[in-house]
Amino acid sequence: MGQYDVIVAGGGPSGTAAAIAAARGGAKTLLIERYGFLGGMITNALVGPMQSFHSKDEQLVLGIAEEAIAKLVELGGSPGHVKDMVGFAPSVTPVDVEKLKYVLQQMCVDSGVELMLHTVVTGADVSEGRIGKLHVYNKSGPQTVQAPVVVDCTGDGDVIWQAGVPFLKGREKDGLAQPMTMMFRMGGVDLERVRAYMALHPDEFVLAEDWENCSHVGVSGFFSLVREARQSDELTIERDRVLLFELPAPGEVSVNMTRVIRYDATDGQALTQAEIVSRAQVMEAVGFLNKRIPGFENATLINCGTQIGVRESRRMQGVYTLTGEDVLAGRKFDDVIARGSYPIDIHSPDSGDLDATEMKSASSYDIPYRCLLNDTARNLIAAGRCISATHEALASARVSPTAMAIGEAAGTAAALAAVSGIEPRQLDIRLLQKKLIEQGCNLGLQPEGR
Structure with a gap:
């Protein structure tokens, strides 16, 4: 002992x-x-x-x-x-x-x-x-x-x-607890193209004052693109926006888009099911980003979390x-x-x-x-x-x-x-x-x- x-x-x-x-x-x-x-x-x-x-x-x-x-x-x-x-x-x-x-x-x-x-x-x-x-x-x-x-x-x-x-x-x-989220990292993102789209469509985003001078990209938005994809069943995740942040490495971002609701993180079987659901959501989200979001046309999935994120x-x-x-x-x-x-x-x-x-x-x-x-x-x-x-x-x-x-x-x-x-x-x-x-x-x- x-x-x-x-x-x-x-x-x-x-x-x-x-x-x-x-x-x-x-x-x-x-x-x-x-x-x-x-x-x-x-x-x-x-x-x-x-x-x-x-x-x-x-x-x-x-x-x-x-x-x-x-x-x-x-x-x-x-x-x-x-x-x-x-x-x-x-x-x-x-x-x-x-x-x-x-x-x-x-x-x-x-x-x-x-x-x-x-x-x-x-x-x-x-x-x-x-x-x-x-x-x-x-x-x-x-x-x-x-x-x-x-x-x-x-x-x-x-x-x-x-x-x-x-x-x-x-x-x-x-x-009921807050939902769990499987975070994932993507590389090869054209962040200048993301910024350019944000400048043309500021109403599509939640933005800080003087956001154009921020050194690192943060995105909470693309609301209409998410809404259109959900209406066509292209995106089934219960999420109303794209949420992502630029990482230290060039062209890499951390994406917070998956949402696993009504599961208990302290229940072994529920946690197992949450992992299964969340990784399927990651693949759906990556496909949506590649197809719909400017700057993500050639982006690739690098990795997901070792485990689902628990709030x-x-x-x-x-x-x-x-x-x-x-x-x-x-x-x-x-x-x-x-x-x-x-x-x-x-x-x-x-x-x-x-x-x-x-x-x-x-x-x-x-x-x-x-x-x-x-x-x-x-x-x-x-x-x-x-x-x-x-x-x-x-x-x-x-x-x-x-x-x-x-x-x-x-x-x-x-x-x-x-x-x-x-x-x-x-x-x-x-x-x-x-x-x-x-x-x-x-x-x-x-x-x-x-």
């Missing part, structure tokens, strides 16, 4: 940041990841570009996430943060996923994180309100690992579920639940550990619609530490998209830069608690905030507090 100070389950954006932060905080840290690489939805599902590190007024996400982007820029794997041509977010950050896999891996190795790849958590032993052992499985067979603090960054809240912590799924009225599954019922009202009002909390600014971006669970709601009175909102804690397994911290949030609030907080900021806070808290021999909820929030600020995180606080 492996003995650690902190165990992080899930090597996605939040989990990688959590593990790095915990190890740098002096904790002997294990990071468990089911694939052979890190990055989660960014790298295994091609979900990109990353958005957004910024609010309309400032850069909210710094710390480990910004360090990773800086290293990626040095490798030629990203142009850094650029203006969003669609105008949906203040900035987008295109990434080369293969180089990002390397950057995240090296940051973990250099920080002293012990990696356990190709490994899944199969169970959790809970006694007297604490997780004792985690059961894991890989090519070596079943094993157990143990730590005084466990961080669930699985996205789907697998450890939360296995530990018997209450959770919710989907929207309140019927439990929403289990959400822990924590000490505090972040609400849509908190997001829209730009609410501030005394126990802030991260901040978000992304719109409430709800892809309809039962149609092809997209509903985005911007915040009303502020450019950012706080995410409180209490959203990471629960009353059932007291040594378990949640991070990423399985934190305690409503369906509406998660539609904003789920994006990868915000997830990395939450993950860094979770890992920092885990190390502080483990090294001090206390439970995460006993941690002095001012100490945690001070530590995060010292690490370069932007909490909207002065060093002595708000």
